[in-house]
Amino acid sequence: MQVPFFNFKRRIGSQLESLWHSIEEVVDSGEFILKKQVAGLEQDICDYTGAKHCIAMASATGCMTLALDAAGIGPGDEVITPAFSYVSTASVIANLGAKPVFVDVDPESYLATPEAIKAAITEKTRAIIGVHLFNALVDMPALAELCRQKHIFLLEDSATTLGGRYGALNAGLAGDAGVYSFFPAKPLGGVGDGGVVVTDNDELATRCRMLRNHGQDGIHRFTHHLLGYNSRMDDINADFIRKGLPTLDSNNEQRRQIEHLYREELHGLDGYLSFQRADRFQTVPYALVLQVKGRDKLKQYLADKGVATKIYYPQPLPLQPAFAYLGHGQGDFPVAETIAMHSLSLPIYPELSAQEVIYVCQQIRAFYAAEY
Incomplete structure (x- = not known):
C-alpha cells in the first residue's frame, strides 16, 4: 500500500468543480487581487471566529511580519519566540x-510555556509570539494576562489552528493579533499561499491594511502613507477558500x-514512541509528530513499505545557520534539541482512510518487533 504524506490530488480532486467555477467567476469579473472575493473571505473569517477585523494577505509569514511592523517592532527590540518551531x-x-529571543520548550507538549517565556522577559522585550504547534495549543489566556501586566504586544501564531478553541474563545483571538494560514496543506487550504491577520484593535487593523498594499489607504491610489509591502491575496484563492x-x-x-485511531493502534509502544501532549484546549491536529526510537531507521523502513513521513523539525531554530549571528551553541536548548533528534511526523489529513492509518501502524509495530 502507498500512503503519501499528504494527498493533494485527493483533496483538490473532490473540489475540482468548485475550483473551475472560482476561476471562471473571477476571470469574468476581471477583479483578480484584493477585490470582492478577498473582502468576502475577510468577512467570512470574522463571522466564523468573532474577530472584529480580518486582513487577508499573501501568506501567513507576511501576516506575522506586518502585524509586528504595525505594532512598531523594529531595531533594538527583543521578541520572545520558541526554540522549536517553523522558521517564520x-x-x-x-x-x-x-x-529573536529563543526559549526552550516543554518536552511533552513541544510548546514554550508561560513560565519559560516570563523568565526571558527583559526591559527590551516589546513582543511575544505565542506559537501553537502540531496538535497542541499554547496557553494563550495565561500569556495574554502576562502581556497585559507587562504592556507587551502579543502575537498569536495560530496559522494551523483555525477552528481550535479555548472554551468559547477561538484560537487566534487571545492576543493583540492572530494569524491563520491557507497554505494548501493547512486545515483550510487554498490553491496557493495566503493568510489573514485577525484583531480587535482598530488602529492595528488599519495599519495592516495599509502595509499590505504599499502603504496606501485604499482611498487615494498612489499616495503612500507608510513604507509598506506587496502582500496581497488574489481573488481566485480567496473564492476557493x-x-x-x-x-x-x-x-x-x-x-x-x-489522531485518536493512531493512538489506539499504537497503544502499548510506550517504550518506543510517544505522542505530543495536548492539554485542555480544543486542538486541530494539523500534524502528527511523535517522538520515536530509532527515528532514521524507522523513517527509511516506512518509506520502503510505501509510507511517506517527514521530520518536523530537524534542527532547533537557534542552531540554524541563519541565526548563527546570535551565538547559540549545542546544549543551549536541550529539550528542543532532543525533540529535533527524535521527531517523526506521520500522515494525517481528513481524506486519509482508516485502512491507511491501520496499515501505517502495522508497519511501525513490525519495525519495532524486528529491531528491538
Whole structure:
C-alpha cells in the first residue's frame, strides 16, 4: 500500500468543480487581487471566529511580519519566540531588525510555556509570539494576562489552528493579533499561499491594511502613507477558500478521529514512541509528530513499505545557520534539541482512510518487533 504524506490530488480532486467555477467567476469579473472575493473571505473569517477585523494577505509569514511592523517592532527590540518551531516565527522578527529571543520548550507538549517565556522577559522585550504547534495549543489566556501586566504586544501564531478553541474563545483571538494560514496543506487550504491577520484593535487593523498594499489607504491610489509591502491575496484563492470554510469543522473533527485511531493502534509502544501532549484546549491536529526510537531507521523502513513521513523539525531554530549571528551553541536548548533528534511526523489529513492509518501502524509495530 502507498500512503503519501499528504494527498493533494485527493483533496483538490473532490473540489475540482468548485475550483473551475472560482476561476471562471473571477476571470469574468476581471477583479483578480484584493477585490470582492478577498473582502468576502475577510468577512467570512470574522463571522466564523468573532474577530472584529480580518486582513487577508499573501501568506501567513507576511501576516506575522506586518502585524509586528504595525505594532512598531523594529531595531533594538527583543521578541520572545520558541526554540522549536517553523522558521517564520523567528525570521519575521529578524527581518524587522529586532532580536529573536529563543526559549526552550516543554518536552511533552513541544510548546514554550508561560513560565519559560516570563523568565526571558527583559526591559527590551516589546513582543511575544505565542506559537501553537502540531496538535497542541499554547496557553494563550495565561500569556495574554502576562502581556497585559507587562504592556507587551502579543502575537498569536495560530496559522494551523483555525477552528481550535479555548472554551468559547477561538484560537487566534487571545492576543493583540492572530494569524491563520491557507497554505494548501493547512486545515483550510487554498490553491496557493495566503493568510489573514485577525484583531480587535482598530488602529492595528488599519495599519495592516495599509502595509499590505504599499502603504496606501485604499482611498487615494498612489499616495503612500507608510513604507509598506506587496502582500496581497488574489481573488481566485480567496473564492476557493471561502467555499471550503463550511466543511472546516467537520474536517477538523475528522483529523481528531484519525489522531485518536493512531493512538489506539499504537497503544502499548510506550517504550518506543510517544505522542505530543495536548492539554485542555480544543486542538486541530494539523500534524502528527511523535517522538520515536530509532527515528532514521524507522523513517527509511516506512518509506520502503510505501509510507511517506517527514521530520518536523530537524534542527532547533537557534542552531540554524541563519541565526548563527546570535551565538547559540549545542546544549543551549536541550529539550528542543532532543525533540529535533527524535521527531517523526506521520500522515494525517481528513481524506486519509482508516485502512491507511491501520496499515501505517502495522508497519511501525513490525519495525519495532524486528529491531528491538
